[in-house]
Amino acid sequence: MEGVTIKLKKQPKIIGSYAIVGPKEGQGNFGTYFDYVMKNDFFGEDTFEKAERKMMENAIVGVIQKAKLQTSDIDLLISGDLLNQIISSSYAARAFKIPFLGVYGACSTMAESIAVASILVDAGFCKNVVCCTGSHFSTAERQYRFPLELGNQRPPTSQWTVTGAGSSVISLEGEGPKVTEITFGRVIDWGINDVNNMGGAMAPAARDTMLRHFKNTKTKPEDYDLILTGDLGKLGSEILIDLMEDEGIKLGTNYGDCGQMYFKRKQQTLCGASGAGCCATVFNSYIMKKLKEQQYKKILFMPTGALLSTTSTQQGDTIPCTCHAIVIEA
Amino acid sequence: MDDKQRNEAYNQYVKAKIPKTRAWPSLFNSFWVGGVICLIGQAINDLLKLAFPMLSQQTNWTLTLIILIFIASFLTGIGVYDQIGKFAGGGSIVPITGFSNSITSPSIEFKSEGIIYGICVKMFTIAGPVIVFGVASSMVVGFIYWIISLF
Amino acid sequence: MKIFLDYLWVFLIGGTICMIGELLIITTNITSARILVTFVLIGVFLEAIGVFDYISDFAKAGINVPIIGFGASLAKGAIGAVETHGFLGIFTGGLTATAGGIAAAIGFAFLFALIFKSHTKK
Numbered sequence: 001m002e003g004v005t006i007k008l009k010k011q012p013k014i015i016g017s018y019a020i021v022g023p024k025e026g027q028g029n030f031g032t033y034f035d036y037v038m039k040n041d042f043f044g045e046d047t048f049e050k051a052e053r054k055m056m057e058n059a060i061v062g063v064i065q066k067a068k069l070q071t072s073d074i075d076l077l078i079s080g081d082l083l084n085q086i087i088s089s090s091y092a093a094r095a096f097k098i099p100f101l102g103v104y105g106a107c108s109t110m111a112e113s114i115a116v117a118s119i120l121v122d123a124g125f126c127k128n129v130v131c132c133t134g135s136h137f138s139t140a141e142r143q144y145r146f147p148l149e150l151g152n153q154r155p156p157t158s159q160w161t162v163t164g165a166g167s168s169v170i171s172l173e174g175e176g177p178k179v180t181e182i183t184f185g186r187v188i189d190w191g192i193n194d195v196n197n198m199g200g201a202m203a204p205a206a207r208d209t210m211l212r213h214f215k216n217t218k219t220k221p222e223d224y225d226l227i228l229t230g231d232l233g234k235l236g237s238e239i240l241i242d243l244m245e246d247e248g249i250k251l252g253t254n255y256g257d258c259g260q261m262y263f264k265r266k267q268q269t270l271c272g273a274s275g276a277g278c279c280a281t282v283f284n285s286y287i288m289k290k291l292k293e294q295q296y297k298k299i300l301f302m303p304t305g306a307l308l309s310t311t312s313t314q315q316g317d318t319i320p321c322t323c324h325a326i327v328i329e330a
Numbered sequence: 331m332d333d334k335q336r337n338e339a340y341n342q343y344v345k346a347k348i349p350k351t352r353a354w355p356s357l358f359n360s361f362w363v364g365g366v367i368c369l370i371g372q373a374i375n376d377l378l379k380l381a382f383p384m385l386s387q388q389t390n391w392t393l394t395l396i397i398l399i400f401i402a403s404f405l406t407g408i409g410v411y412d413q414i415g416k417f418a419g420g421g422s423i424v425p426i427t428g429f430s431n432s433i434t435s436p437s438i439e440f441k442s443e444g445i446i447y448g449i450c451v452k453m454f455t456i457a458g459p460v461i462v463f464g465v466a467s468s469m470v471v472g473f474i475y476w477i478i479s480l481f
Numbered sequence: 482m483k484i485f486l487d488y489l490w491v492f493l494i495g496g497t498i499c500m501i502g503e504l505l506i507i508t509t510n511i512t513s514a515r516i517l518v519t520f521v522l523i524g525v526f527l528e529a530i531g532v533f534d535y536i537s538d539f540a541k542a543g544i545n546v547p548i549i550g551f552g553a554s555l556a557k558g559a560i561g562a563v564e565t566h567g568f569l570g571i572f573t574g575g576l577t578a579t580a581g582g583i584a585a586a587i588g589f590a591f592l593f594a595l596i597f598k599s600h601t602k603k
């Protein structure tokens with residue numbers, strides 16, 4: 001197997017987490033765990049893009065406050081989103097006097113930014129690093145699909161992009177769950193070209209990273225209290241269970257998928273939630289709370305991302321995907 | 331097994347795994363919503379005939395369609411048409427109201443990019459092909475009739 | 482009684498055409514733009530072979546309101562214009578016959594785009 005699993009010696013801690021979501025997400029299964037639920041998708045701005053930006057700004061301010069730090073204590077901001085040229089992140093970073101590193105891993109961005117931040121903190125180059133990831137249903141829909149007012153139906157495999165942003169502060173000082181191991185994902189493409197079936201496209205990427213991680217760390221699924229994929233959704237997570245079974249690894253009740261769990265059935269999101277904000281908000285609210293309460297001692301967090309663009313889709317290309325895994329211990 | 335075979339096998343597996351939704355409810359909804367939109371069109375047409383008996387049948391139909399287009403465009407503006415569409419699918423896409431919706435929806439959506447580059451440029455992102463294919467095919471038909479008329 | 486039967490036909494035929502559209506969407510996953518193109522082409526074809534008027538006589542709005550009617554007007558315009566103006570009719574016919582509908586769609590879209598703001602989906 002190619003690629004290493006990075007073991008962090010000093011084990012940086014996640015000393016603060018913050019999640020802000022839209023109204024629909026607030027009514028979902030994790031509704032009570034979020035720090036802030038917006039009253040409407042515009043968030044007082046005149047375009048959805050500006051709303052997404054403001055959401056990320058608030059997530060950054062919120063997490064710095066929650067970690068009881070000042071902006072001047074932060075050495076680096078690592079952030080990403082789904083819009084072209086990750087404008088929401090860069091524009092949000094404009095509001096702070098913090099050096100900014102933009103990352104893009106589509107829906108896997110939260111794990112990617114935490115991983116990079118942890119390595120920098122572990123190596124001693126940075127003291128406190130803020131990671132932020134967000135997405136907005138309406139901006140993603142505009143960019144990737146159809147106008148919002150178009151009267152069309154969503155195919156049964158489609159997922160709902162989460163309106164929300166999550167952020168974490170990584171540091172060596174302070175209290176919080178520790179980031180211990182990181183396995184970066186390879187780019188995997190098994191030839192799916194249906195943009196309405198992201199779960200099917202991303203499941204092989206999750207399989208690849210999961211296999212490599214288990215092999216490198218010599219662990220089994222039972223060693224983790226929770227194995228959490230990002231936004232494979234209902235279909236994708238079923239496919240992943242099948243794929244892993246083919247490899248002789250059985251994912252039991254400790255396996256879960258943020259996308260599948262996010263919304264209630266009556267919210268009609270078909271295969272569940274997706275988007276960079278999906279696992280970012282679940283991780284920074286519900287999962288962090290359970291880690292702090294010691295209900296989970298060791299989790300494997302591995303969001304997947306579909307690395308496509310509208311151009312590649314229109315040219316009929318297949319969808320390359322990736323998946324980054326991080327291990328977090330309480 | 332090489333990559334190509336694996337991808338084909340995987341694609342087939344995924345296709346079989348996709349949840350089968352029951353087709354009947356959505357077919358039924360598209361049937362009755364589509365039927366009702368046509369009924370509304372017929373009612374408008376008959377009322378126009380009563381109000382303006384001097385109009386030709388052709389003019390009357392044009393007026394009917396303009397009224398339907400107006401209604402659909404308005405419903406799109408207030409955010410109702412996409413909800414009808416979510417429920418009815420083909421029932422609200424196939425009638426002329428769906429054409430109106432496909433022109434109005436990108437116009438409203440891209441208003442934030444300005445009047446020229448937003449509304450005007452993006453107006454035909456969905457309906458453009460309809461007009462292009464329609465006009466081009468009507469030219470083909472006209473051309474064939476012209477050839478026939480020569481003999 | 483006559484009017485009731487007429488309206489029943491309108492409902493049944495209009496509904497069936499829309500249901501065929503929905504069937505296409507479900508079975509082939511095609512987008513709404515392709516659905517519209519397909520039905521316009523069907524309309525052009527029906528008019529070109531001369532059967533549209535027969536259907537229209539008893540289906541009335543059932544076939545004129547679906548975008549098939551739009552396609553038929555395009556073809557009818559082109560044929561009619563070729564008969565009266567000859568070669569030039571190939572170019573002027575289609576759009577002249579459908580000018581009302583297209584102008585209405587553009588005009589109202591522009592008007593409502595100026596008035597209304599985008600809504601998020603529920």
